[in-house]
Amino acid sequence: MKKILMIATGGTIASAKGKEGLTPSVAASTLLDYVSEVKSYCSIETFQILNIDSTNMKPEYWVKIAEYIIKNYYNYDGFVITHGTDTMAYTSAALSYMLQNLNKPVVITGAQKPISEKDTDGVKNLIDAIRFSCEDVGGVFVVFDGKVILGTRATKLRTRSYNAFESINYPYIAFIKDGDVVYNKGDVIKKSEKPNFNTSISSKVFLLKLIPGIEPDILDFIKDRYEGLIIESYGSGGIPFEDDKNLLPKIKELVDKGIAVVVTTQVILEGSDLSLYEVGQKALKTPVIPAFDMTREAAVVKLMWALGQSKELNKVKEIFLTPVKDDFIY
Structure with missing residues (x-):
């Protein structure tokens, strides 16, 4: 059974209604309660590294996330990051450069509606992300609306629709339906033996x-x-x-x-x-x-x-x- 670490950063998936609109407030452990069926095929632990609207994401937080993954890299078989959709593509790109030559998956996901709402896409996206984090592949990926996108090729094109993200100028890596992963392009995600970590960055x-x-x-x-x-x-x-x-x-x-x-x-x-x-x-x-x-x-x-x-x-x-x-x- 694969051992997975889910790192929560906030975002819509973890939001609830507040005095001034939706605000991140749902803890990582509570998110996991909505997808308890994943425990049948993996052992999963959670860590709340941030709890922000992704509009407030910044390079210092990318470094914080990357360094926490590096610290725990050899303790888990895969990683899932829950994240707001607005800057998810920036974070997926940042982690792709900071964490290179990976021999295990780092998967980023989120939702267009809070996971507590009846018509949320959060449950499906989180289940799909955890499912893909159990694959024997290496790299950084965005998993959203049943699609697996290379971390450097994701862009948010829609503000409300569930199919918010597209793979730009590049094929989708895979599709996920009912728990089955069907690969569309697999040569780019071959496992590497020597990870290369470098979190140095300039925000200027x-x-x-x-x-x-x-x-x-x-x-x-x-x-x-x-x-x-x-x-x-x-x-x-x-x-x-x-x-x-x-x-x-x-x-x-x-x-x-x-x-x-x-x-x-x-x-x-x-x-x-x-x-x-x-x-x-x-x-x-x-x-x-x-x-x-x-x-x-x-x-x-x-x-x-x-x-x-x-x-x-x-x-x-x-x-x-x-x-x-x-x-x-x-």
Whole structure:
């Protein structure tokens, strides 16, 4: 019988109505009471590491979660993390970079409705997550609405529907129905023999979404306060370069100061290719770092993690452009 550790962080799944709306208040042990049938195929223990709305998630908490898993890594066969849906994709990406080459599953799940409500999706999601945590696979995964998504490829696309998460630019790993796991893509989750743990991270990363007419001077504010910048550009990727809206000189100032600049796209599917258009090729000469088909969440967190390893731009670029668990494909 597999031994599983469930780590609770709060979120909608653990929420109840308060004076100012839903607020996390249900303990980890109580969550487990709703899915007592899982005890027939695994031994499961709980730990309440946080009890927050995931809107309040921050990098320091990612480190706290990761370090608790590292501390207990050899005591359990798998891990389940209950989490709010709003920043779940950021946390799954963060753990994917901090906990690499795993030989056991770390599974993140949550719910769109509190587990105490009659029409909750929390019971099914938690049962599915615990079921998948008993699989002989390694890696970080999001399990939601019967789907298993690679930790670096999850994005929340819907605010209310039960099928809140999608796997972006990558196949689903597996599907879970009535307790059966049917694999769709298994080669990426082969077990590794030597886990690699590294929780160093820099939170000084800014995400800038371009809009038509954006003023270049906004980059002066970023230059004095951040170590890294993610620019969400348009379409296949590119930076405005005409007239008084030319962002390229300001971006070069950032790079010259040692600030890492990554360019991704606002378009969710199919990724970016800065080599395709003039607006992209001019940006590459600045030089910026392309994010290819990474999710927004993975790009942000990976830059944070890369800056936690080094402040030297060439090294940061090397780390960022080294694939981790298929987080991007050229």
